[in-house]
């Protein structure tokens with residue numbers, strides 16, 4: 001199982017993992033804190049507790065169980081076997097050699113087994129797996145999303161071309177065996193690339209989106225929209241981010257890099273539950289994500305107070321700064337590359353009362369926070385959240401306010 005190349009810290013006690021992550025974040029953020037003289041320290045890492053109800057744990061808690069079955073997204077590449085059969089598992093690091101994986105302890109129960117069954121059925125239907133070296137064959141990847149608070153799941157079969165003989169029959173066979181799979185989609189990726197998904201998606205079975213729930217909101221997610229992989233810890237992340245927003249009646253909240261709208265909508269719903277009504281604007285460049293966000297606003301009864309816009313976030317911010325848009329609270333959650341200097345410049349021109357900056361890459365986080373520091377913002381809170389137990393990755397939340405406030 002360890003041949004898969006994932007979960008490099010699986011053998012390390014969870015307490016030690018959390019301590020290491022905390023120590024690594026202190027080392028990374030201390031020069032930044034020192035440079036601006038901010039009165040802030042890096043909080044203890046919020047680790048994964050035994051359940052949602054029990055809440056997060058830190059290294060100080062006892063006992064600390066090692067998290068299991070927390071990844072609600074599982075994927076596999078496919079490759080042809082010596083007899084033309086479809087093989088699946090993980091690519092051995094740096095190669096196109098498939099390492100089989102009968103079961104995975106960190107994925108949702110049954111997820112890996114289902115992906116293995118897809119490979120077996122594809123072999124039975126004679127659908128050829130894609131050969132990365134020869135660039136021939138059809139079936140490239142399968143991506144499975146499993147609901148956390150629902151029993152729904154969604155399977156995406158990624159193929160090299162649109163026309164694939166027997167693909168519909170494969171989808172129907174999977175659906176018959178697994179009624180919980182409410183969506184089976186085909187995604188077409190003809191490119192020579194390491195990216196899993198291509199630009200075209202079509203429905204093979206069921207409904208276009210699956211449903212899940214986070215922080216008492218319901219979210220519909222389509223096959224190509226972003227949705228966090230560890231829902232229990234996503235709630236911890238969002239809850240901590242919402243606390244940092246300190247929303248007030250009448251606030252305008254701008255949720256940038258908003259994916260399917262999950263953070264902003266959860267924040268608006270939480271404010272509403274506390275009697276405060278906010279206006280929400282979400283910006284995301286993935287059109288499918290924006291469509292999901294608009295539906296999610298409706299599903300949660302927030303459509304009258306929210307707008308979602310399909311745009312590049314930096315372009316949107318530049319225009320918003322030129323037009324003097326009123327923004328009270330800014331949420332940022334960019335991909336690993338971080339934000340852009342022009343985004344940060346526009347954000348500081350808009351001068352929101354609070355900025356909550358979530359990052360899956362602390363290195364680019366520090367880089368962007370430095371620019372905020374130079375433009376007159378200070379960091380008031382720095383919280384690591386362990387979204388990815390057993391790996392070296394740490395998610396960070398920074399809360400910023402204008403230094404003169």
Ligand SMILES: C[S@@+](CC[C@H](N)C(=O)[O-])C[C@H]1O[C@@H](n2cnc3c(N)ncnc32)[C@H](O)[C@@H]1O
Nearest residue numbers: 226228257258259284285286312313333334335
């Ligand atoms: C880390 S995800 C965060 C999504 C969402 N906040 C959540 O919690 O599910 C980053 C998102 O930024 C989007 N994105 C990446 N670059 C962007 C850009 N230049 N402008 C707007 N959105 C972008 C991606 O499509 C993705 O949905």
